[in-house]
Amino acid sequence: MxxxxxxxxxxxxxxxxxxxxxxxxxxxxxxxxxxxxxxxxxxxxxxxxxxxxxxxxxxxxxxxxxxxxxxxxxxxxxxxxxxxxxxxxxxxxxxxxxxxxxxxxxxxxxxxxxxxxxxxxxxxxxxxxxxxxxxxxxxxxxxxxxxxxxxxxxxxxxxxxxxxxxxxxxxxxxxxxxxxxxxxxxxxxxxxxxxxxxxxxxxxxxxxxxxxxxxxxxxxxxxxxxxxxxxxxxxxxxxxxxxxxxANPADSYTYSDNSGSSDSIKLSGAGALIQTSSSSSSSSSSTSTISSTSSQSTESSTTTHTTLATTTQTSTSAKPTTPGSTSTSSTSGSTSGSGSSTTSSGSSTSSGSSSTSSGSGTSSGSGTTSSASGSGSASSTAPKTSATFNAAANVVANYLAPISLLGLVTAFFQL
CATH class of the missing domain: 2.60.120.200 (Jelly Rolls)
Structure with missing residues (x-):
């Protein structure tokens, strides 16, 4: 019944x-x-x-x-x-x-x-x-x-x-x-x-x-x-x-759209999320996997160089949130979610979800974590996320800057 x-x-x-x-x-x-x-x-x-x-x-x-x-x-x-x-x-x-x-x-x-x-x-x-x-x-x-x-x-x-x-x-x-x-x-x-x-x-x-x-x-x-x-x-x-x-402790949960999909649920506050970044110096790209602290399962990148903890602003009370008001840091990569999702250039669509992100690639699978594949950024007024690790930018800063300095010195002596 x-x-x-x-x-x-x-x-x-x-x-x-x-x-x-x-x-x-x-x-x-x-x-x-x-x-x-x-x-x-x-x-x-x-x-x-x-x-x-x-x-x-x-x-x-x-x-x-x-x-x-x-x-x-x-x-x-x-x-x-x-x-x-x-x-x-x-x-x-x-x-x-x-x-x-x-x-x-x-x-x-x-x-x-x-x-x-x-x-x-x-x-x-x-x-x-x-x-x-x-x-x-x-x-x-x-x-x-x-x-x-x-x-x-x-x-x-x-x-x-x-x-x-x-x-x-x-x-x-x-x-x-x-x-x-x-x-x-x-x-x-x-x-x-x-x-x-x-x-x-x-x-x-x-x-x-x-x-x-x-x-x-x-x-x-x-x-x-x-x-x-x-x-x-x-x-x-x-x-x-x-x-x-x-499995996903947090201060609050927000529906980012009206799809009713688990992928549309955004965690805010003290739900500890771990972001794992991988980088390749040849392509200057990074792959990020966000995994929940769930005791049931974890996911990790096959090649891990740097692990940083990211947190979102702690909310002391549940507040109304409009669809799409959860901010997303600009990243490039892919993660897995429930069911299957197919991404074409410029958009990503998950089963039962109307959320989108820019980039290209594919992602599919069933697990305890979810996000979209591709690169892009979204902004909102609340909640705010802390800065995330950008592997590609790190490569540029560490390697291209010294090369540029050397070029300036060489040009000086040629004068």
Missing amino acids: PSILKYAAVALAAAAPLASAQTYTDCNPLQKTCPADAGSTQSQLNFDFTQSSGLSQWKTTAGSVSTGSNGAVFTINKKGDAPTIETDFYIFYGEISVTMQAAPGTGIVSSIVFESDDLDEIDWEALGGNTAQIETNYFGKGDTTTYDRDTWPGVANPQSTFHTYTVNWQKDKTVWSIDGTPVRTLNYADAQGGARYPQTPMRVRIGIWAGGDPDNGQGTIEWAGGQTDYSKAPFSMYVKSVQIAN
């Missing part, structure tokens, strides 16, 4: 409290310019919900959530209850593990949802009446034209036993695991050639809601396992802990 469809009533959230726990976006960057997404500069975040301090960096978006010996408690006591929390930061690829005991009760849904502003989504959903399975699902750009993306892997007694539900979300594939055992793999190309692959910064949202509420559509009630009997409340879900590995 698609999360997006059953969450479509969010527009009526004020009138229907249960919709507060459902999928929505405050600002869709595919439709208009939106504020940058607040990130986290930490690559590893661990939350122990048996301690009240474990809820730091989380905000309660509906109902109330308490902590205790079994972790965070999400309880439905009556019609309209839908306690929900979400991170106050986004992550951009990585791994999320949630140790949870789902709530019992016909029609009660315990949800773990990772969602982006443009409605990319990855889900776990446990139904209170299904004691042998849990649902996995995903969506790209809020597309609900088909409802064939869910799977139902087996899990023993999820309403009475704690299990750890993990999603390893990377640029080329996403893997769902239960207690360390993979139960589903989604490859980038399998999601409509990547067009519907979740690939933009996400928040983690955890909550409980009544899919079986009598006011819901019949299809939702049937999917949830039947109509909810509130006289049998309370229905409680427990979440003991959450571990998050953020």
